Amino acid sequence: MRLINGRIAAVVAGLVIGMGAAAAQEPIVIKFSHVVAPKTPKGLGADKFKELAEKYTGGKVKVEVYPNSQLYKDKEEMEALQLGAVQMLAPSLAKFGPLGAREFEVFDLPFIFPDRNALAKITKGPVGKDLFKKLESKGITGLAYWDNGFKIFSANKPIKRPDDMLGLKVRIQSSKVLEAQIKALGAIPQVMAFSEVYQGLQTGVIDSQENTPSNMFTQKFHEVQKNTTVTRHGYIGYAVIVNKKFWDGLPGDIRTQLDKAMDEATDYANSVSKQENDEALAEIKKSGKTEVYEMTDADKAAWLKALKPVHKEMTSRIGKETVDAVYRELGLTN
Numbered sequence: 001m002r003l004i005n006g007r008i009a010a011v012v013a014g015l016v017i018g019m020g021a022a023a024a025q026e027p028i029v030i031k032f033s034h035v036v037a038p039k040t041p042k043g044l045g046a047d048k049f050k051e052l053a054e055k056y057t058g059g060k061v062k063v064e065v066y067p068n069s070q071l072y073k074d075k076e077e078m079e080a081l082q083l084g085a086v087q088m089l090a091p092s093l094a095k096f097g098p099l100g101a102r103e104f105e106v107f108d109l110p111f112i113f114p115d116r117n118a119l120a121k122i123t124k125g126p127v128g129k130d131l132f133k134k135l136e137s138k139g140i141t142g143l144a145y146w147d148n149g150f151k152i153f154s155a156n157k158p159i160k161r162p163d164d165m166l167g168l169k170v171r172i173q174s175s176k177v178l179e180a181q182i183k184a185l186g187a188i189p190q191v192m193a194f195s196e197v198y199q200g201l202q203t204g205v206i207d208s209q210e211n212t213p214s215n216m217f218t219q220k221f222h223e224v225q226k227n228t229t230v231t232r233h234g235y236i237g238y239a240v241i242v243n244k245k246f247w248d249g250l251p252g253d254i255r256t257q258l259d260k261a262m263d264e265a266t267d268y269a270n271s272v273s274k275q276e277n278d279e280a281l282a283e284i285k286k287s288g289k290t291e292v293y294e295m296t297d298a299d300k301a302a303w304l305k306a307l308k309p310v311h312k313e314m315t316s317r318i319g320k321e322t323v324d325a326v327y328r329e330l331g332l333t334n
């Protein structure tokens with residue numbers, strides 16, 4: 001009897017050890033959800049992060065990338081991250097207001113960044129770091145900023161000057177600054193999830209939208225908009241964010257490797273973003289489905305005049321400290 005008990009104990013012990021070994025081999029899974037197509041700056045960045053994270057951790061981490069709102073739409077993905085249903089996202093900087101991080105809306109101020117170098121001064125400098133600190137209390141850790149590009153407007157009528165936007169229903173991301181921007185044009189802003197924009201344009205629920213050429217082309221918005229104007233009036237970029245509890249709970253050596261993978265994926269995403277947008281704009285033009293208008297200097301002056309007041313109007317919403325810090329870094333005067 002004692003022998004049998006001994007054998008049972010040995011078998012049970014063996015099973016437990018076996019199970020322990022199996023559990024130890026289970027990779028840590030990072031679900032990375034996003035709303036755009038794989039062949040966009042963000043899609044390419046996410047895939048690069050997956051490749052490098054799995055390589056540098058020797059397979060101890062598995063990254064599952066879910067593009068095109070497959071798992072969650074804009075608003076739900078933020079909730080899913082906070083609940084821990086997904087571990088990583090890269091929402092547009094225009095989508096942090098509803099979370100209570102209004103300072104991120106500074107990126108939505110029209111014509112604030114003259115070019116990508118100016119932008120990098122903010123995302124790579126103290127302002128970018130300070131903005132990430134605002135996320136900690138919401139259970140979110142900011143890891144990196146990824147570029148997309150400058151926005152252009154489209155509609156089913158020529159829009160050369162701000163007046164041409166009068167009365168149009170324009171889809172916007174969930175940012176109060178974007179709301180103010182559209183109102184400044186005498187148009188009607190309508191917040192809508194990215195995944196619903198194509199259908200909204202097709203059915204006439206909305207008349208117009210603003211996005212980067214890369215997003216427009218990969219979602220085929222140009223096929224349901226007769227006119228496009230290369231306004232470059234604002235910027236779309238991303239904050240790559242993780243669930244803080246998940247991130248803090250990772251073994252230190254794994255986190256170090258993931259940081260390395262993220263740094264390299266960031267350089268990669270930022271290095272392809274301009275080209276992806278240039279190519280997308282060329283494809284949009286080539287498609288012949290929408291007429292693309294390039295602004296004259298006089299057009300640009302008119303857009304600037306119509307939209308610049310939004311900076312002052314929205315300073316208290318964003319926070320004076322943040323707006324002043326960006327102005328200072330960029331050497332802007334009022």
Ligand code: LMR
Nearest residue numbers: 035036092173194211236
């Ligand atoms: C949008 O919702 O228009 C875009 O910001 C989507 C994205 O993530 O690029």
